Amino acid sequence: MxxxxxxxxxxxxxxxxxxxxxxxxxxxxxxxxxxxxxxxxxxxxxxxxxxxxxxxxxxxxxxxxxxxxxxxxxxxxxxxxxxxxxxxxxxxxxxxxxxxEVTATLRCPESGTPDSDATAALLFDLAARDAGPSVSRHVAMKATAGQLREFLIHKSVYQLKEADPHTWAIPRLTGRAKAALVEIQADEYGGGHPDRMHSALFARTMRGLGLDDSYGGYVDAVPAISLASVNVMSLFGLNRRLRGAVAGHLAMYEMTSSRPNQLYGKGFRRLGFDAGVTGYFDEHVEADAVHEQIAGRDLAGGLVEAEPDLLPDVLFGAAAVSCIDARFATHLMDAWEHDRTSLRSPLPATA
Known part of the structure; x- marks a missing residue:
């Protein structure tokens, strides 16, 4: 970069x-x-x-x-x-x-070690809460082509290296949790097919809208909140003491992905973009519906069963997703509702 x-x-x-x-x-x-x-x-x-x-x-x-x-x-x-x-x-x-503030309202088990199903239930409870304005609904129903480009630019600082921050956790886990993480990441990296890697699919979406798909190509354009959303993943992934948080973060990512990606795909199709552009979102609708179960029960739940003391950090990592996503959504929607760019400067008309 x-x-x-x-x-x-x-x-x-x-x-x-x-x-x-x-x-x-x-x-x-x-x-x-x-x-x-x-x-x-x-x-x-x-x-x-x-x-x-x-x-x-x-x-x-x-x-x-x-x-x-x-x-x-x-x-x-x-x-x-x-x-x-x-x-x-x-x-x-x-x-x-x-x-x-988010996890304080969860009804955690008062005693004993929660099994994987109980841990997953807590995470699904968090995932069901609506923490901010819905960017996906706006994209599906109202977003302009210019706003779609801005959306992709914000996301590009992570999606062009999608899955890498969570992969740091693989050598830090054992048993059921490690196996679950490897299973999820294998799909993220295309199952051995470079053109099916999720980062490659996102790059194709960017090219379909006339955007630069080189990693970091728009880092100067995105605001602090877009960088913070990636930094939280790196913070969790690069610090072994936060292995519970990175597991919770990925679980929440997977649990809150399928429906929004369905709406994103709908929004891009609404403006006439074909499967070459929507393929990234369509892939996540199906894949993440499976991944959410693996991530909730086997990754996060399996980790808590093996290391019960990590439950608070698993919930912390999951709640952090909601907090950051809510701030990002508020930034985006406030700008668009007032006909302003959500980037640090307007996107060139030639993009």
């Missing part, structure tokens, strides 16, 4: 640092750590802070495909890991606070 344009002092200094070789200027790493520590207390809404979310996104990207022109040795540089942890602290604190 290309290095984005800075969005504040943290990203400006981070990108300047990454342009050099690891170890070439130890004082610069120390200075960046001090800068981050000084900036964070003044951050109001961390989910809406472009500088923080972009910095986290790019630090996480070092663990995925990397950044263009950046030395791969930066990935595990102790100074950068320390800076990442510094940024993750208030981000996780916000997620736990918001998710706590």
């Amino acid at each position: 290309h290095i984005p344009e800075p969005r504040g002092p943290i990203t400006a200094e981070l990108f300047s640092l990454l342009a050099g070789a690891p170890g070439a200027d130890p004082d610069a790493v120390t200075a960046l750590h001090a800068l981050v520590a000084g900036q964070l207390p003044g951050v109001g809404d961390i989910i809406d802070d472009d500088d923080v979310q972009l910095a986290l996104f790019c630090l996480y990207e070092l663990h995925y495909g990397g950044l263009d022109g950046v030395d791969d040795r930066w990935e595990w540089h102790p100074g950068l890991i320390g800076i990442r942890h510094l940024l993750e602290g208030p981000f996780e604190a916000w997620l736990r606070s918001e998710a706590g």
Whole structure:
């Protein structure tokens, strides 16, 4: 991915640092750590802070495909890991606070270890709650072609590497939970067929609307909330202590996917797009109807049966999806209802 344009002092200094070789200027790493520590207390809404979310996104990207022109040795540089942890602290604190309000109303078992069916029931309870305005219904009934393009651009920062954040959990699980995750991810990666990978299907959808399908091609265009929705997955996936949260996150993703994707497909067909464009959404209608059962009972439920102490984190990860999705939906619908672009700047007419 290309290095984005800075969005504040943290990203400006981070990108300047990454342009050099690891170890070439130890004082610069120390200075960046001090800068981050000084900036964070003044951050109001961390989910809406472009500088923080972009910095986290790019630090996480070092663990995925990397950044263009950046030395791969930066990935595990102790100074950068320390800076990442510094940024993750208030981000996780916000997620736990918001998710706590959601899970507080769940009727969890008062004693004993919940079996996989009981865990799945709690997750389905969460999935049934409507946490924000419905983007999928708007896409199905009202969205313009321009709004569909914006929607795909927002989603592209994750969907073009779809499944990768959750895959980090595979070596951290055992038994039934691991087998379930591998089964889900095998489908996400196309069952051995590169052209059937969900990321490849999404790229085809983007091309069908005249958009750039290169990974990170629109990272400069999307707001902080779009980056935050990906950052939460990387936070959960890259920290072993949060393996329960990544299992809950994926379970909630699968449980809340089938019906919205059906509506997304309907919206694209309404404006005349063919199966080459709608194939991504159509695939998820069928696949996720199966995945939701595997993810709820075998992945999340199997993990809780094996490690009962992880139930709170499983619920935390699941609730975090609802919190982030609600913020994203509110951002999108508020912009569209007022005839504004939901991106940081209007999409060029040539797109």
